[in-house]
Amino acid sequence: MSDLTLGQTVRRLTAEELEVGFAATANEGKAASAPDTPEVDLADPDALEVIDLLKDYSGVLLTGAPGTSKTYLAHTVAMILSEGNSARRAFAQFHPSYQYEDFMEGYRPKEGGGFERCPGVFLQLCAAAARDLDHSYVMVIDELSRGDAARVFGEALTYVERSKRGMSFLLPSGTIATVPPNVAIVATMNPLDRGVDEVDAAFERRFAKRLMLPNAELLEARLIENDVPDALRKALLGWFRDINGQKTPAAQIGHAYFWNITDEASLKAAWEYQVQYHVDRAFRYEEQTRDRLRDKWAAIFVGDTQAESK
Template sequence: MTDVTLVKGVRELSADDLDIGYTHRAQVSHGSSAPDAPMLHSDDPRLETILRLLRRFGGVIFSGPPGTGKSWLAGQVADKITEGDDSRRADIQFHASYQFEDFIEGYRPKSDGSGFEPRDGVFLRLVREANKHPDDDYVIVIDELSRADVGRVFGEALTYIERSKRGQTFVLPSGEQCSIPLNLHLIATMNPLDRGVDEVDAAFERRFAKVDMPPSRDLLEKLLDDNGFLDETVRRRFLGWFNKINARSVQTPAAAIGHAYFVNVVDPETLQEVWDYQLKYHVDRAFKYDPETRTEIINGWADIFAASADQEMPAPDETESA
């Protein structure tokens, strides 16, 4: 091996220094769990459909199991709407402790510790900005919508996010008047198995459009093609396994596995890593009370990498020469 000596004063640059590394991709993904995923093209039919729904409804909910690209698509659509201007966008994640005070308005401690002061939540801040700049589009992306008590979080605003009620004035608990403009768009994601889904459906069924995002073999095949996955035998068996476990999700909804789990799979080794560090735990949990099916799914995965009959048997000429 030849030693390489750097000339004094030469600066070493990492991939992230050049804005091409993982950190940069994670930043531009706006919270997507797949920062290496490709960008959404302007001519993608999904984009046209979602933009049309946003013009007709108070917002759009992407609903599907983990790994179907919900957060990625929400972030990509938001980027298109705001033309990449982060000042016109907010990304938040709901959780069990998320409250009206976080989202709309409430009292928060002063920075100097001298007491509390009223402070706008993320929603009200963007409402104010959107009202100031009616010619610009603003977006709020809510990840895991069903993880919070949506009725309590939205409060009075729940009524006025309807498209037909945009621009109408209502009064907040603080006594301040508010109106939600048409140029503020809401995009949300949720897992249909979350405990809060019934509350979301009841609150948003007339207000938001819902877009189902199930696991897709076609999108998975495209990912493998784009990643240059060349082992045809492993590929064929893996796609069969993918179909099989998602077919099981009809009886066991928690078993569904999205195609986005495999966004970084380029060869059999990286495919096996997805199983070792993610999927095997998913399978154990989904079939916790069905050990027979769990064993079947686990053995099916192992069969993906088993040597084919042709590989196991020696060629005729090799047998004769022996």
């Protein structure tokens, strides 16, 4: 039996059927982390590609600009491998304050005084997987590059390697631990985060990287599905291709920012509350390009033919 198993039956399941909901794992008000669709497609070719990579690598890093469906794809992979069983998957979001004690083990005060050892989220998942080697377990790590990933993993970073799976190692508490072969690790990261260089150095030999790009074709299909008027759709897609064609690395903006656009009002809201800040930040040293993109956006709503895709 392979280390990572996949059920033979393929069908579309709703997030509700799979106990997902995403309420606890993504901020639905933030385009970068919002799920792209209420359904999980068990035949999703991107998810199946990641699952294939997991058979050969210690884990997979989904890297790309905000809003490129990284978190959604990570959760889709987790749903498929765990077969909808929430007990067989775990989620962590790294940030500057996230520690080894949260992920592996630490000591916390207990009632009546003193301290007790508490296993972290990854150690708990590994322990459960070790008791159930016939099934796959999945650790999803969102925004890996925002934390000190090597320090958070600690000694476990060595033992996530495929060649060292199942080997015992000693934790600072004296506890013996293992990373079983049936544990998959899928992480997301923004390639422009400050901690990327450190992540690259620690993980590049162990993890496969899968680049996630802004997808104009996927966005167009979604806008058609949302019954967005033709002129508005074409103008938005023209602007989307324009900004993502800029040489500035920080310029890229994902399709998920516009996933729920249905009309002019919702598109204006997307600009007011999210998109304009992305443009200003990405082009703060390129005023001419920034102003041109702002003008082209404004032209979307006055029918300027320059805003339409060529």
